[in-house]
Amino acid sequence: MNIxxxxxxxxxxxxxxxxxxLWGARKDTPEGDELDLLVTLIESYEMKHYPIAPPDPIDAIKFRMDQMGMTKADMVKYLGSQSRVSEILNRKRGLTLGMIKSLYKGLKIPAEILLD
Structure with a gap:
């Protein structure tokens, strides 16, 4: 092993x-240890050279809606009226702190994504 x-x-x-x-190497073998070390080094390199930006807040909301099979009508309880939902999802109005809290609590969308 020359890491x-x-x-x-x-x-x-x-x-x-x-x-x-090395993929599939058994744990607690020299090959398994080498695999663990290389994966750690690769992850570190990728975080530095290929960072993944957090998703856009509206894209995150739409993604969660899709995951949960939700419609715009389902979003009224998190964002307000049907017109407010439409304004938010069409990027005509920003999220308020109350909406962010509601989305975080109700849909488990991380607040740091919604605060962007």
Whole structure:
């Protein structure tokens, strides 16, 4: 096992290739330990070089609605009137703190996403 920090794109690609070779290695074996270490290094490199931006608040709401099979009418209890729901989902009006709290409590959408 010759593990080094991932500093370049070439190092990153080599590490990914090695992970593919090691995939399925048993835990608590040299190969399993190497796999664990490489995955940790790859995750660190990806967080630094390929950060994933948090989703747009409205996109997050629409995604959760889709996940839960909800309609705009179902959103009235979280956002207010039907016209208010339409304004929010069409980006004509921003979310209020009360709406954010309601969406967080009722739909479990993380507040940090809604506060963006």
């Amino acid at each position: 080094r920090p991932i500093k370049t794109e070439e190092d990153y690609n080599s590490a990914l290739s090695r992970v593919e070779e």
